Structures are given as C-alpha cells and as structure tokens.
Amino acid sequence: MDIKWLEDFLSLAQTRNFSRSAQERNVTQSALSRRIRSLEAWVGADLVDRSTYPLILTPAGKLFSNSAVEAMRLLNDTRALLRVENKDENMLSISAGHTLSLNFLPKWLQTVEARFGQLRTRVLPTNVHDSVLSLVEGNCDLLLCYHHSDLPIELDPARFEYINLGGELVLPVSAPKRSGFAAFSLPGSRVAPTSQLGYTAGSFFARVVERIVARVDQPCFLVNSYESDLAELLKTMALSGLGLAWLPESCIRRELTEGKLVAAGGEQWNMTLEIRLFRAIDNRKPALLRLWENLQQH
Structure with a gap:
C-alpha cells in the first residue's frame, strides 16, 4: 500500500x-x-x-x-x-527523475564541487510527478527536472524559483543494420509499421514522444512492442535490436559514438528539453542558500 x-x-x-x-x-x-x-x-x-x-x-x-x-x-x-x-543543515536532498539521476547529476555535481567545494547530498531518484510533489511537500531541498514550454512543470513562481542548467536532446534511435542505417526507422508505413519501444502512458517521456509525433507534419506509423517507465531499460532493449526508442542524448552518448545505436529519423523527430533546478524560496537552509548564490553567479 x-x-x-x-x-x-x-x-x-x-x-x-x-x-x-x-x-x-x-x-x-x-x-x-x-x-x-x-x-x-x-x-x-x-x-x-x-x-x-x-x-x-x-x-x-x-x-x-x-x-x-x-x-x-x-x-x-x-x-x-x-x-x-535528525536535521542536518549541511545535507542537501535532491529529488530527480531516474534518467537525470543516472546521467546528468553525477557530472554536474563534480563541476559544482570543483568551484564550490565538497557538497553533502542525498539523491532521491523517482518519477517526474513524485519528484515535483516531493519539492512541493517539503521533502527535498532541490528538484532537478526536464522542462519544455509544451510540457511545463507547474510550480507557483511566488513559492519556487529555478535556474536553467542547460539542455537535453531527445531523439529516436535504433540498433544499426550491417549497412549502418537504422534497423528501425521513422516514419514507418501503414503496411509495415515501425516497432517502437515506448514509454508507459502518462509518464513524462511518453508525453514528450506524443508531442514530437503530433507536431511533425508527416504521418507516422508505429506499433508498441515493449513499454517501460525507464529510459535505461528501453536503451537496453534498443541495443538488443528489438525496436526504436526515443532516448535522452546523455543516456546514449557513448553508444552513438561507438555506432551501437544510430539516429532513426531526421531532426524533425527530435526535441530539446531544458534542465531546470528548482528550490522553494522559503527554504532558508544555509547550505542551500550558499549553493544557490554560487549557481546564480555562474
């Protein structure tokens, strides 16, 4: 329960x-x-x-x-x-989606610590909805999440502020054929729809993919062969040659470089998301205030 x-x-x-x-x-x-x-x-x-x-x-x-x-x-x-x-004023808890927790957060923390000094952090990986709720309910100090104007994170600007940490490209990829071209590619056809490794309905990345497909002025024929909430799991399935998956670039950078995965469509099938770091304005924890001031200066 x-x-x-x-x-x-x-x-x-x-x-x-x-x-x-x-x-x-x-x-x-x-x-x-x-x-x-x-x-x-x-x-x-x-x-x-x-x-x-x-x-x-x-x-x-x-x-x-x-x-x-x-x-x-x-x-x-x-x-x-x-x-x-058990309050520890020097410990910062960060709630973040699974993909950001695995692929963005560790390197970002390294970069921050190089100029700020060592940070004591506790990472709480979860889905987007629960991570937002964690910040709203005061269960974390920082929220690290994706954002797009078409798929906004609804937080009251009178209560929460954010810093933009950069961007993340989401693109469709597939294992390659011997020719080097994608084994599964867009847009597919009515007779032979492309096998898709999809996200579970209602998840943030499912909404991202829906938005991408909706805004492309071209019919798209896909059939879901597998579903999961986790981008890392869909990446494993894509590497096994089981279909096409839309994945964040940070999740597959090495596989793209090594040619184990290749783009499965043109740039019109991509979407760039912002990476935002939120905090509650009334959270006056000293370690948080020092970090926030440092981030605003850089």
Whole structure:
C-alpha cells in the first residue's frame, strides 16, 4: 500500500469529485482513479460510491476515512519529530527523475564541487510527478527536472524559483543494420509499421514522444512492442535490436559514438528539453542558500 493512496483518498473524501481531487493532487484523473482502485483492492472493499454525483463514501469508505485521517496524523507528527531530531543543515536532498539521476547529476555535481567545494547530498531518484510533489511537500531541498514550454512543470513562481542548467536532446534511435542505417526507422508505413519501444502512458517521456509525433507534419506509423517507465531499460532493449526508442542524448552518448545505436529519423523527430533546478524560496537552509548564490553567479 502506497501512502499516496491514502492522501488521494482523503482528498477525494473532501472534494467528492475526481476531477477536483486530481487537480489538487497534481495527477491526471485516470491516474487518480487507478490509485483509488488500488487502495480499494488493498482494503478489500469499495470505498467510493461512483453512481452518485457528487460521489459519496460507502459505509466501508466512511469507516476507513476515520482510520486514514488518524493514521496520516500519526505519520506526519512522527515524521516532523524525526526531522527535527535528525536535521542536518549541511545535507542537501535532491529529488530527480531516474534518467537525470543516472546521467546528468553525477557530472554536474563534480563541476559544482570543483568551484564550490565538497557538497553533502542525498539523491532521491523517482518519477517526474513524485519528484515535483516531493519539492512541493517539503521533502527535498532541490528538484532537478526536464522542462519544455509544451510540457511545463507547474510550480507557483511566488513559492519556487529555478535556474536553467542547460539542455537535453531527445531523439529516436535504433540498433544499426550491417549497412549502418537504422534497423528501425521513422516514419514507418501503414503496411509495415515501425516497432517502437515506448514509454508507459502518462509518464513524462511518453508525453514528450506524443508531442514530437503530433507536431511533425508527416504521418507516422508505429506499433508498441515493449513499454517501460525507464529510459535505461528501453536503451537496453534498443541495443538488443528489438525496436526504436526515443532516448535522452546523455543516456546514449557513448553508444552513438561507438555506432551501437544510430539516429532513426531526421531532426524533425527530435526535441530539446531544458534542465531546470528548482528550490522553494522559503527554504532558508544555509547550505542551500550558499549553493544557490554560487549557481546564480555562474
């Protein structure tokens, strides 16, 4: 059982509306619905009567709601107590997507430490949604994420500020044939659609690929042969010659140089994302303020 399911359920119990709770929880309505279904499966009973509008809690839902409120109160009180007891003003926690955690963050930290001095950091790799939520809920000091004007990270500029750390090219790649050309290439055809190693629906990179395909003024014929949330896993599948995958350049730089992967389409199939570092403006941790000042000067 995921604690976020409890938070989703308590939000729904208050708003009695899936759409409003999804907005409040910063998730899609379908994702919220899946999480409530997962919670009901874990509990073993229906918690929400979906046949009414506004929706109401079932008798089981009302009973569970009381327990959930008390459980969240105890968990939050205990967490607050432990944070005070174990607070380390020199430790910076960084929440970041898996790809950035693996491929960008280590080298970036090296560069920063070369001019700033040694940093004490704790990296929290997770998906984009949960990393954003971690910053909003005060569970990390810094958020490292991708950003694009078509796929913005919605954070209140009155509460959060950011620094642009550079860009990341996302491009379609495939293992090569003996000729050196991509074994799987765009745009494919209606008769022979290209095998795609896709991202799970709703994930950030799935939305990136959807946006790329939508903006190219050319029909594209793809069939998903495999799906995953993780770019590194799709890279492994692409190297095995199982299909085409859109991957961040930092994830495949060596493989492109060595010719193990090759571009599977022209530049129109690429997208450049910003890499942004966010912080909460009211976070006054001394180590964070010193780092932020140094970053702004460079």
